[in-house]
Amino acid sequence: MIDTNHKIEFNPEACIGCQICYKACFVDVIRWDEENRRPVFQYVEDCEHCEYCEAKCPKGCIRVIPDYSSQSFRQTFNRYSKGSRELWED
Ligand code: SF4
Numbered sequence: 001m002i003d004t005n006h007k008i009e010f011n012p013e014a015c016i017g018c019q020i021c022y023k024a025c026f027v028d029v030i031r032w033d034e035e036n037r038r039p040v041f042q043y044v045e046d047c048e049h050c051e052y053c054e055a056k057c058p059k060g061c062i063r064v065i066p067d068y069s070s071q072s073f074r075q076t077f078n079r080y081s082k083g084s085r086e087l088w089e090d
């Protein structure tokens, strides 16, 4: 199990059901509830913190809150950083 406390806040009242966030998410954290025309956030521990969903939402409904101390964030950092791996080794 991945040790993480990532959060994604969502305001369903302001959402207009445009699907932009759903289409933007490349890791399938954001699913789509066809019946209610709203995004569903699942497996938030897999979020890669690109913040594309938050940036592209036309109504400001989404806020991505990474847990910077978590194991999964360190995995992401190690993958994309330049030579800083030793900073995050346990
Ligand atoms: S921040 Fe990126 S990876 Fe995370 S839920 Fe939003 S679009 Fe998906």
Ligand code: SF4
Binding pocket: 014, 015, 016, 017, 018, 019, 020, 021, 022, 038, 039, 056, 057, 058, 059, 060, 061, 062
């Ligand atoms: S981008 Fe924003 S308004 Fe559009 S479906 Fe997602 S949360 Fe709702």
